[in-house]
Structures are given as structure tokens and as C-alpha cells.
Amino acid sequence: MRLGGAASVGLVGLEATIVEVEVAVVSGLPRTVIVGLPDAALNEARERCRAAIAQVGLPWPAQLVTVNLSPATLPKAGSHYDLAIVSALLSAMEEVPPGRLAQSVLLGELALDGRVRPVRGLLPAVLAAAREGYGHVIVPADQVGEARLVEDVEVVGVSCLAELVGVLRGAAPVVYEAEGRTPPPEVRSVDMADVAGQLEARWAVEVAAAGGHHLFLKGPPGVGKTLLAERLPGLLPELGQAEALEVSAIRSVCGLGLDGLVSVPPFSAPHHSASVAALVGGGSRMAMPGAVSLAHHGVLFLYKVR
Secondary structure (H helix, E strand, O other): OEEEEEEEEEEEOOEEEEEEEEEEEEOOOOEEEEEOOEOHHHHOHHHHHHHHHHHOOOOOOOOEEEEEEEOOOOOEOOOOOHHHHHHHHHHHOOOOOOHHHOOEEEOOEEOOOOEEEOOOOHHHHHHHHHHOOOOEEEEEHHHHHHHOOOOOOEEEEEOEHHHHHHHHOOOOOOOOOOOOOOOOOOOOOOOHHHOOOOHHHHHHHHHHHHHOOOOOOOOOOOOOHHHHHHOOHHHOOOOOHHHHHHHHHHHHHOOOOOOOOOOOOOEEOOOOOOOHHHHHOEOOOOOEOOHHHHOOOOEEOOOOOO
């Protein structure tokens, strides 16, 4: 029996946990089995990894391949385990040395032609890796900037499986340019100066912003309730480092993309007919944040239509 291992991260909502990916190659009928509560997307990693390995000219073992995802009691969802699975398999086949994998966390989805695709939730996954003491992460090349938002972690980007194999064999990684860790200040697109009149309402909005109070706006359509609510975030101070990481992590899990840390308090205005799940989040196996979470450290605007 040949064994190999690598590390990835499991996400349940916004909670991230290090997942140990173990691969055993033993005598038996040629097939690949994934255990450890995988979902459908993760089960299909067998076909993605097999096709990608063929693209770089490496063999897939003609034996029984068992992939175990530990802790086995934690439900696993998503396609970001692909890089860890293929790396653990190559380590078991002695195609790459295991030393580089010991302190590395791998995140990324494989295409059938060997390309490495971006994944959701990269930022909270890298934060979990840093928290658990991993000093090296391998991520899709398109998400190097997002991963580098986390301090004290060496980030290596790979655009294809061939680059990953080269890095694991000790080759110098390709350096991908990314946005700096401190992006330019975000431009606030709306401002309270746009509101004409409504002196008492503007004063109420300013008081709510200064004291962190809830605000109830009532009036007929067209008097400026939404106009005022949209400009409330412009009165709030910019987010601190910890707050910006929390808000950015939520956006990362939602797959909204990040060019840098979100420094401006967010504004979320769900439609009046939004369901409970759309408001508070939900989903099967992998819960996704809702409108309430997207307003974290910012403003949640709920309006009622009679």
C-alpha cells in the first residue's frame, strides 16, 4: 500500500476548518473512492483529477485509490479540494516529494485540460490556514491578490497542473502580479450632499450614523426614504483591519470577487419580496450568507411595499 497526504480547508458557512486529504493506493479493481462526507461536486473530483493528470503526461494508478477527507464527520462541499487530492495522489505515487506538502494548504479547482480555476471562499480558507500555523498556501493564479490579503503567509499562484507539479518538485514558482495588500481608497459613489431639503430627516440619519442606532423612515413614495438610506454608509467611518477582513471574507464566500480589502461599510437592500433564506442565508450542505450577513459592519435597508 502506498500513502500520500495533503491539506485543504473545509468551509461550513463562514467557519473554516483544516481538512487532511489522505490517499491510499492498494491492490484491487481499478477505481477511485472518495470518503469523508463529500457532496456531488467533490465526488466528481475523480474525473477532473484523472483528466488533468493525463494532460501533464502522468499516469493514473490502475489500482484501487481511496481518498479520505478528515475529519470524516465534517460535511465537505465544493470543488476547491481538487489540488489537494491530486497532490496527495502524486505524493503516494512518488511523483512529487512529500516534504513540500507538509506545511502547505492547497486550494483550487481543476479543469479537464489541467487549468486551475478560482474558487469561492478563498480568503476565509487562507485565514484558517494562517490561524492553524500553515505558512504556505498554493492558490489559483487569478486569486493571488485575494490570498495575499492575509499577512505572514507565503502565497504561490499556479495557473495549471503542470506548474503545480513543478513547484512541488522544487522548481521556482511563476510570479503573478497582483493588487497590493492595501488597495486605493474606495470612492463613495453617493453622498448626503445629493439630498435637497429634508433637513429633519437628514439630521435623524446623521444621529443614527453617529450613535449606531436603528432608523425608521416613513412617508409616501418618492419623498426620499431610499435616497437617504443609501447615503447612510457614507457617514460611517472606514472599516478597521479586522472589520475589513470579516466583510471581505463574507464577499469571498458569496463568490463576489475581491480586488482588495473592503474598506467602506457595505450597504445591503434586499427586495421586499425576498425569502427568509435570501435574508438570513441557507442552502443544502454548504450554507451561503444572506442579505443580513452582506450588511455586516454596514447598513441593512429593509423596505415594505403596501
